[in-house]
Amino acid sequence: MPQSFHGRASDDELNLIDTYWRAANYMTVGQIYLLDNPLLREPLRIEHVKPRLLGHWGTSPGLSFIYAHLNRVIRARDANVIYVCGPGHGGPALVANTYLEGSYTERHPAVALDEDGLRMLFRQFSFPGGIPSHAAPEVPGSIHEGGELGYALSHAYGAAFDNPDLVVACVIGDGEAETGPLAAAWRSNAFLNPRRDGAVLPILHLNGYKIANPTLMARIPEEELRHFFLGHGYDPLFVQGEEPRAMHRLMADAMDRAFDRIAAIQREARSGAAGSVQRPAWPVIVLRSPKGWTGPREVDGLQTEGSWRSHQVPLSGLADKPGHLAQLEAWLRSYRPEELFDAAGAPLAALRALAPRGDRRMGANPHANGGLLRVPLEMPALEGHALDVAQPGATRGEATRAMGSLLRGVMEANAQAANFRVVGPDETASNRLQALFQTTGRAWMEELLPGDDHLERDGRVLEILSEHTCQGWLEGYLLTGRHGLFSCYEAFIHIVDSMFNQHAKWLDASREIPWREPIASLNYLLTSHVWQQDHNGFSHQDPGFVDVALNKKTDIVRVYLPPDANTLLCVTDHVLRTWDRINIIVAGKAPAWQWLSLDAARRHCAAGIGVWEWACRGDPDAPDLVMACAGDVPTQETLAAVQLLGQHLPALNVRVVNVVDLMTLQPAEVHPHGLADAAYDALFPPGVPAIFAYHGYPWTIHRLCYRRAHHANLHVRGYREEGTTTTPFDMTVLNGLDRFHLVQSALERLPALDDAGRTLQAAMDARLAEHHAYIRAHGQDMPEVRDWRWLAAHGGVSP
Template structure:
């Protein structure tokens, strides 16, 4: 167990560090409680206190303590340090420290470095029209939304990848340490290459309690914690105590040791010819009381070093004079007269402890990643396009062409090292393995002679944790780089909550002029619901699109390219965008190819359109029925249904509409990609039946189109939560997305047609019965299904 020999700091420096810490604590308490009288120049009155007290005190003094000690390290060693605040509700600490260092006032000039600025700073916190109580996009120096626990450490590692000169100091709260994503995130050290990456210094902040209970790790003794983190591959150092001055000395000594270790690891790894191996990175376990330096008791009940200090320790300071006295004594215990001058400015000798310029953690460019973002060098996607001599031919694995495109992206950006591909052990499975022609999987563990495509330096990151893939990519994007996450469609739901937080971050960031746009969060969802027939019901879920569609229209995009060339265009487009969440859904199994490169480009730019070559009515003429589709399997089944209908009912006028960009279905008043009513009506008609075959749950199409004139004629077929281990076509039949049900729907929705099409209906129903019997006897689809091809007429 490491407890460093205490190195005595200069007494003056030690006192200045303590005063800076006291100032941060004072400003933090003021944010939670005060409307006015920010320097307590007068006795605290009821009207000085906010009517609603919101905020979290318990974790804040520890966060302030870490921040001031990092300031010393940065100044002495001239380092770039990114502060990732895992206890996100410690918002008062991050705001206080960025205010004291001057960054806050530079970004928000109306909150100046004076008494009036302090008053405004205090009032705005958790106040209508102000800033949230947690660490949020509004907080300078932050890349990490503190509204949900579990993701701090994985974001920290994402920030460190390909940032060789960056140290990410990541504070992990002991409540947060109980979450599953955080537990997995400790393994990120196995992917950090000291030769090309930065460093992450995890600081496990154990203050003993969460909202109303002890925390698990805080009740573990030091020896058990040492064994735990040694097992994770870290070298743990311990700092613990209560008295401020001994704690300052201990923290300074431990930081010096930890940063020395980081420098030694990186220097050794970066020597010419050095062997790449995984080091044992340092981490710190900081034990300090919850609510440290706050009231020890309130109303005779224990507060400091207990869960009652978690949020607002003095709950009724406005309405209860006794509570108000406790608050006043608490704030005066920091001796503000020793911290601020007569004008309310931090005294210059204290302010001098903070780094200067971009070295301040609140002003670090990495925390505003758009400042560092470089556009990707992208290939000409048409040079990688598949030749399509006629619709439906050839048959190919669509995502394999995307893999070739990503290979070129990695090759073209090899020098800048600003693109990574994430995925849970599925790169090859998802047919993206062309990337391995130019790179490998990142692997810092032992490599056996028979292993393939593993190397310490690589652009592909695979781990069987969707949380880690998502978090690494978020941290990577938020610090100015680019990437893509490839995942089985059913299991992307694992990161729903993380996507939710990232979407909120993007929405709020876009409203802050000083936050520069970052590269979009891009997904490829493949191995999708309609081709998970072999894995069965557990792998069949297309609902991520429904979840994403709930987010702000300015943020989300949903793409369903039907073939390889449309997939290439969509991928190229998504990698050029910023501040978006782009979801691309495309299958990896062999399927017909429909559009040439030129046709794909025109179609994708429009977002949706009629495929004239598949229609049975002249261009410009109103159809009897519209057969619409979104998704690769729905497109195939729709065209097969049209083939059935034009053979059985040649007089029927059919328009075939394919939708690539699902958000075109919304009104242009609701989404930037939405069609105007006139454009929508011209495509889908105002009064004709529309049989819409959709990749996912039918309700989403109704949600997007409910205001359209012809919505009452829209009949959507999609996933109906029917699934099992069966044949691909049987999956479609079970959910009535197959060609037979689509053809029957068109016949039955056309007034008067059913009676004239009795023969066709009977033939289709016989085919459904024959299919049912055939697959259950033979275990595969009928030859006429397997071998069907589109025949132009």
């Protein structure tokens, strides 16, 4: 817990901080511009300058200003602080500060604390073979790249949940403050419990401009901005100015007030009864400083410092404009590098001493390399949560309700560790996961009223109607070493497509960095899916998130489509044990027939794909037809179609293949879970037609299987963007995924039909016409659909 500290920063200390800040700014400019001559020990020539000038200067001096003052607070109070950099394009500032504190060299020994190391530090930035321009995984202390603006604050709150001694300093650029995700994230304070959680110190950095326009928050009058934060439940502290010495004093005082306030809030909350804690007014710092602070005031007669022109590279075209080269040299020399580095080229010892020690350095804090802190979850036995399935199709159940029971067990088993959370947009109960509420409630720090449903101060389920905030919370939680699951309606998980992309890229980059330890996987449950959104209609019908996920590198993404409750339990147990993955589970919540016992489900999920011998017709070893399926509704419709084929064409040999792990369809050389060609051909003989009923868009299966020898004989039916408010079965009919269309597809791909086959084709047309008329007359599906069940007598041997 942060300590109260009543000593004011001395003038000598602030003078040293200013010198440190000059060093950080010098190294930031050097990274953007210099290939050589890192200490300006000779006149600057064009060959010392990079041929391509990349990076962002405008936000960087403010980021270093904040970093320097946080260092002072950490040293004075022995505070445990990490730095979330919302303006991640200010990456060179983060690199400079971690180099000054020594953590960068510890992680990248070749970038030593000497002139050669400084030369390499400058050269590598935004350079082929070097490091990215953002606060990427290569930068020690970073958990937030900032390549996409909007969710720094939700990351910060996710990091603070269940981290009682951690303060997450979150710098929010005023451009980022305009985004919808950031606007929702301000209300994360309604879920942060000062008794159990850490603290978030938002620092809104108003430098006035985006790429080419002013920012909204910077043009709001101070009193209006104050009311904005008061309305969001914060206690704002304002730091405003341009003159560095005055600003250092104002910032030091604001930091002390903020950390004193955090310490007082936590002390009060942790000394009283658990249920008595109330949401406090947490501090927020509003820093107004010029964009491109300390940079060129004018370039070519146009204002640069304090304007949008300083956003990226203020001086460009140096080879053609000698005046710009001279101006760059003057700019660099204005920081007086001869006063900042010793004879060997190392930052002066007095400057390095300003940084905290050991793990208290923000670049070395283990919370910013969360795999160092990750402890595997204690997982309960599945037997206590499984459904009793004596034979296929004899038991009905709700798959996600069983999953909720398992998640309750996970929550109970890890209650002492407090390292597991479930997040979602107000859908935990709707998605049948309410067994969680038997052991924990929904986190809530606002007013509690009689009749509230499972709201509590210490709740471990996080619900807010912002998918962005849910995603950000969970990412921050995982990146700091914990575990979790995100439950969402399938159609609306698309809201976080780009956040998913950024996290996938972070994981991919982190794998190449030896000192980045693996973090727990990001796990999605997508339910209330396309085939169970008949009541909400077309707007709620979209299974395309899987297609977005499949664009990522194959070693990052896994997609699971368990057909029933027990397979869902097995998949959930598996994904919660994994790391450095993004696992997507698609499963329905509606009552449905159950197919596999727990033991059979374990075997099936271990393989990821397999023949369901009990569902086959005739001789499955010599099939005339393969009927394949992936997803719960496609599985039921496939089995109903197989049953019809068996009843009307008893001589037909039909093999049933069910797919749980979608990635098994890819070749082994493409994906770690992929099947070798021989194993795939054993399931799908190259000359045998196959009808594949798939949960999502049909072309996804073709995309995964196009290299297989059998691909020419593969016909896929799935969602084809047909939907409305209708009956559940009619949704499958509209998209050609129903049993009647599946039978017709099979018949069309078999050799010349005999009379029985032609009769069955006509019968399917008749059933489809009857269905069409019936639902419009009665508003529900036909009895033969509503009351359908698997007939064991026609289904072979149960597992």
